Amino acid sequence: MNKKVVEKKVDSTQTDIAIVGGGMAGASLALLLSHHCPDLSVSLLERHSLPDSAATLKLPSFDTRATAIAAGSLQIFDELGLWKSLREHAAPISRVQVSDRGHSLGASLHAERESAACFDGMLGAVIENAALGPLLYRALENTSVRVLAPAEVTAVAMNAEGAQLLWRAGSDETDELKTLQARLLVVADGVNSPLCQRLGVATEEVDYHQQALVTTVGLQSDHGGVAFERFTDSGPMALLPLPRREGIHRAALVWTCEQDDWERLAALPEKEFIRHLQQTFGWRAGRIVRAGQVQGYPLKLSLAREQVRRGLVLVGNCAHFLHPVAGQGFNLTLRDCDGLARAIGRAMAAQAPEFGQSGPGELDLLETYWRERQHDQQLTIGFSDRIPPLFASRSLLLGGLRQAGLLGLALAPALRTGFARQAAGLAL
Numbered sequence: 193m194n195k196k197v198v199e200k201k202v203d204s205t206q207t208d209i210a211i212v213g214g215g216m217a218g219a220s221l222a223l224l225l226s227h228h229c230p231d232l233s234v235s236l237l238e239r240h241s242l243p244d245s246a247a248t249l250k251l252p253s254f255d256t257r258a259t260a261i262a263a264g265s266l267q268i269f270d271e272l273g274l275w276k277s278l279r280e281h282a283a284p285i286s287r288v289q290v291s292d293r294g295h296s297l298g299a300s301l302h303a304e305r306e307s308a309a310c311f312d313g314m315l316g317a318v319i320e321n322a323a324l325g326p327l328l329y330r331a332l333e334n335t336s337v338r339v340l341a342p343a344e345v346t347a348v349a350m351n352a353e354g355a356q357l358l359w360r361a362g363s364d365e366t367d368e369l370k371t372l373q374a375r376l377l378v379v380a381d382g383v384n385s386p387l388c389q390r391l392g393v394a395t396e397e398v399d400y401h402q403q404a405l406v407t408t409v410g411l412q413s414d415h416g417g418v419a420f421e422r423f424t425d426s427g428p429m430a431l432l433p434l435p436r437r438e439g440i441h442r443a444a445l446v447w448t449c450e451q452d453d454w455e456r457l458a459a460l461p462e463k464e465f466i467r468h469l470q471q472t473f474g475w476r477a478g479r480i481v482r483a484g485q486v487q488g489y490p491l492k493l494s495l496a497r498e499q500v501r502r503g504l505v506l507v508g509n510c511a512h513f514l515h516p517v518a519g520q521g522f523n524l525t526l527r528d529c530d531g532l533a534r535a536i537g538r539a540m541a542a543q544a545p546e547f548g549q550s551g552p553g554e555l556d557l558l559e560t561y562w563r564e565r566q567h568d569q570q571l572t573i574g575f576s577d578r579i580p581p582l583f584a585s586r587s588l589l590l591g592g593l594r595q596a597g598l599l600g601l602a603l604a605p606a607l608r609t610g611f612a613r614q615a616a617g618l619a620l
């Protein structure tokens with residue numbers, strides 16, 4: 193791993209905006225800020241080093257998972273000029289099929305019928321995180337964003353001018369500590385954020401006592417761009433289309449399991465795992481012929497009690513960490529980041545009074561951003577939090593409710609379109 197600090201553009205101890213954490217949230221926000229507020233200086237500090245070529249990024253965000261990117265998020269990437277390169281690595285979602293194991297009733301959303309919820313003729317697209325990371329970091333190379341990596345922020349102190357950060361180039365205690373003064377500090381350091389704890393930002397948590405089992409599977413036949421959401425007795429499963437690789441039809445599996453089931457499943461040899469998966473998922477995607485290495489992610493809902501203060505904003509997992517079953521976490525974050533960059537750009541362009549002495553760190557400006565984002569956050573967080581218990585339950589009443597919900601979706605075009613637009617992040 194390359195230990196030299198990758199530092200581009202000006203070397204300075206001051207910046208307008210410092211983003212701590214270069215995962216999906218931080219890297220996306222840096223791109224959006226450089227697009228909407230090109231006159232501001234932005235520094236992105238990431239604890240891990242970046243390789244000389246962004247091809248093998250080893251950041252937690254860009255691991256073996258895949259991300260379902262909704263139509264609204266594709267639109268945002270398109271505005272950044274990234275749609276063409278994203279398209280090369282992504283599999284389009286042309287249909288979403290929702291079904292409940294043990295019941296014949298299901299619902300589907302078709303791109304051709306839900307054009308109001310589509311971008312470029314698709315309901316969304318699925319990209320492997322390992323492909324998304326290099327794409328974002330390559331795009332950052334063409335901006336004036338100052339990328340500092342490895343750069344671990346070890347302390348922050350809020351002051352009259354914004355925030356002062358202490359950081360060092362690496363995790364070695366003997367590395368020299370440096371300071372950076374920012375008018376706005378954006379914390380994007382992920383779930384269980386130590387920086388938030390140090391700043392006294394409390395979180396509310398609901399532990400689902402479950403794991404998301406994640407792996408890539410090989411299919412005998414083409415998935416045809418179908419994203420499957422399947423609700424089973426052992427928890428909800430999503431099987432998302434991936435681009436073909438070396439002639440193999442592939443899909444990304446996210447299977448929500450109880451802790452005991454996860455341990456048992458993760459220990460199975462590939463053949464046994466496939467047999468069990470096929471039995472539970474059924475044959476809607478045809479025969480499953482391969483399964484990659486299985487990874488587990490503990491599931492909880494974690495919400496920061498405050499997201500803005502003067503000189504401070506939280507984005508990404510440290511602001512809200514959601515159940516992944518509905519594929520909403522990153523999509524919501526991207527809309528937050530887009531909203532924040534636009535709010536700052538708007539205030540700058542209008543020389544608005546709220547863009548006063550503290551510039552991007554001005555409290556009125558940050559509260560305006562927060563008010564504009566609250567409705568979407570409440571809807572999306574509520575949606576992601578209510579679905580898992582409903583669909584994980586074996587209770588007759590909840591089973592009846594979910595069948596009624598699927599029936600509504602299957603029969604009512606207006607409801608279906610509303611659902612599709614909400615899931616696509618276009619319903620606002």
Ligand SMILES: Cc1cc2nc3c(=O)[nH]c(=O)nc-3n(C[C@H](O)[C@H](O)[C@H](O)COP(=O)(O)OP(=O)(O)OC[C@H]3O[C@@H](n4cnc5c(N)ncnc54)[C@H](O)[C@@H]3O)c2cc1C
Nearest residue numbers: 213215216217239253260345381382508509519521522523
């Ligand atoms: C199984 C699973 C499947 C998912 N699928 C989807 C999906 O299909 N669609 C969707 O929209 N969302 C999905 N999500 C959600 C999505 O993964 C998150 O929204 C995303 O990971 C947010 O990343 P982040 O940048 O906030 O945090 P992280 O990925 O944790 O990044 C934080 C970064 O901060 C750095 N850092 C930490 N501390 C410091 C420090 N002190 N100094 C400097 N750097 C620091 C870390 O090294 C890291 O790179 C899924 C999540 C899970 C768990």
